[in-house]
Amino acid sequence: MSEKHQLTLKDIAKELGLAVSTVSRALKSHPDISEETIKLVKDYAEKHHYVPNLLAVNFRKSKTFNIGLIIPELVHQFFSSIISGVLSESNAHGYNVMICQSNEHVEDEKKVAKALLNSRVDGVIISLSNETTEVAHLEEFLAAEIPVVQVDKIIETFDTPKVIVNDFSGAHQAVTELIKKGYHKVAHIRGRLNVQHSNERFRGYAEALKEHGKDYPDSYVKICKDLTKEEGYEFAKSLMESKNPPDAIFCVTDLVALGVMQYLKQHHIHVPDEVGVIGFSNWQLGEIISPTLSTVHQPGFELGEKATSLLIEKINNGLASPNEQVVLDADLIVRESVRS
Amino acid sequence: MSEKHQLTLKDIAKELGLAVSTVSRALKSHPDISEETIKLVKDYAEKHHYVPNLLAVNFRKSKTFNIGLIIPELVHQFFSSIISGVLSESNAHGYNVMICQSNEHVEDEKKVAKALLNSRVDGVIISLSNETTEVAHLEEFLAAEIPVVQVDKIIETFDTPKVIVNDFSGAHQAVTELIKKGYHKVAHIRGRLNVQHSNERFRGYAEALKEHGKDYPDSYVKICKDLTKEEGYEFAKSLMESKNPPDAIFCVTDLVALGVMQYLKQHHIHVPDEVGVIGFSNWQLGEIISPTLSTVHQPGFELGEKATSLLIEKINNGLASPNEQVVLDADLIVRESVRS
DNA sequence: GTGAAAGCGCTAACAA
DNA sequence: TTGTTAGCGCTTTCAC
Secondary structure (H helix, E strand, O other), X not given: OOOOOOOOHHHHHHHHOOOHHHHHHXXXXXXXXXXXXXXXHHHHHHHOOOOOOHHHHHHHHOOOOEEEEEEOOOOOHHHHHHHHHHHHHHHHOOOEEEEEEOOOOHHHHHHHHHHHHHOOOOEEEEOOOOOOOOOHHHHHHHHOOOOXXXXXXXXXXXXXOEEEEEHHHHHHHHHHHHHHOOOOOEEEEEOOOOOHHHHHHHHHHHHHHHHOOOOOOHHHEEEOOOOOHHHHHHHHHHHHOOOOOOOEEEEOOHHHXXXXXXXXXXXXXXXXXXXEEEOOEOOXXXXXXXXXXXXXXXXXXXXXXXHHHHHHHHHHHOOOOOOOEXXXXXXXXXXXOOOO | OOOOOOOOHHHHXXXXXXXXXXXXXXXXXXOOXXXXXXXXXXXXXXXXXXXXXXXXXXXXXXXOOEEEEEEOOOOOHHHHHHHHHHHHHXXXXXXXXXXXXXXXXXXXXXXXXXXXXXXXXXXXXXXXXXXXXXXXXXXXXXXXXXXXXXXXXXXXOOOOOEEEEEXXXXXXXXXXXXXXXXXXXXXXXXXXXXXXXXXXXHHHHHHHHHHOOOOOOHHHEEEOOOOOHHHHHHHHHHHHOOOOOOOEEEEOOXXXXXXXXXXXXXXXXXXXOOOEEEOOEOOOHHHHOOOOOEEEEOXXXXXXXXXXXXXXXXXXXXXXOOOOEEEEEOXXXXXXXXXX
């Protein structure tokens, strides 16, 4: 049974004494075609393992059923989760996903965008690189009537559907939890001033305190540059050695929180009794360390799912359809690093 | 400048008073075509942003320049690295990658295999799910003359190119290092008996000891079922509380090693002075904990790269070409958990 | 209810 | 050196 020649509609038509068009319609159960013919054709196709040549179908319909996904870095739990969500949703709708990495470089981003444009994907989902400040390379997609959806790392002014995480609410939940659990002096180790995520988290922190009639001295807010464990350690040291040490520290990301925890442990300051700690991002490490780390979970999978469903809608309804912006809530995960 | 109608060869031909075939060949700088014509056509194409319709080209050549990648789980550092390698190598050769997850379920694996078969990828790279014991669903690719390459999780008897990691050598390096650093009584917490990786690592352990004239009592080899931190903790406990406690523990994976380290720390057994610890896999956590964990790095990226280059070779040379098996070395990474 | 035929955009064998 | 033509496999309009 040599598979040399893939079975085509023509083959089936000839074999069954029908016209190609009849066979084509029969396989789709077109109402014009009689029950018998449909059955005849379908049985034959089944029996001989007919597989439609998608290359031809795509060409004919000028549609690939491929969507392109551009992300900064694959080897990163958050982005892996996003991809996972994209795959799940797109496969459910018969789309395949072509994944490309920008490696956080705008040049790479341009290169892969070009490649996706050439391979005629039906739509594109992108999470921008840190370097990206303008989107001419992405506007080419729109010019070619290929819809684009932005996810997580977005440019506000680029008019496409967007899916982002509510950093404000995540931070707000975290700090509210600390206050509820009886911590009175909450410090915050935050990220850079020019990063939107950091600013939103800081806003959540400040707002939650305010709502509970609390304030924070300037010395309670530390600014991380690189979000490392070492920075966490150093800032914990400076906070705890100050005249007015906090009894809780909310950190912009888990790795920083880990540094904080290491400082506290080394200096025999008990977590969570003496000091409560909450991180952000829900990295795997939080479950592994001891005590386990409370954190704010960013719904990567759902982000990917939602972006994909928006994209598919856009593919079906055309570029002119309205550009929704979806904000997904981050969820607080309470673990041992906070009093129960 | 409405982009409504994509420019085609026909358009260019009509505009320039040439035949479609001439234009086609000119764009490829075919030797038959005169310099002038080539220049004329190329300039026109350039000026009017001609983009070849890949859908048509692919159809014509019945080639997609897509390769399929099936992996168990995206959200896993090791697999992310593999993917990264696949992307890098395939993009360098003009291929796009369609990624699918099996979620470690053979049913999902079959489903995505079907989808890839339908979308007429030019080749497939697969890392098998844990549940997969037979490969009928993959043989369909070969039947359709679509080459397959297996990576990491393979089935020996399925005759395709294969790329795997040398677990034996990784374990051997680790245990040799322990011995060299003056540890005399090396225990091993291993994985299940029916898992090839575990067996190879155990073999490396036993062989390294033997080469240095050392032996191990049966009580020094513990078998993990689920490779958890908790198992590591328990086995460390049972080893250290025994009459003849080891002075080094080589663990089948980093998470188990973490459990071991936690036990040792809690019982004030100094690492690395009193007991040396080495893990396997080079998870991120190893750099984060204190003391940092020595481990064996599995070259995921290189695995992906190599698998891809083998696949592309196979795509170009046909299924009949020989099926190479490549074994990549794992590298020992020495950190603080071993005496220096 | 079924068939004939055109055509999607491109390539390549053959002709001129 | 260039043009003509057929055809890849499928969908779809129009005719019977």
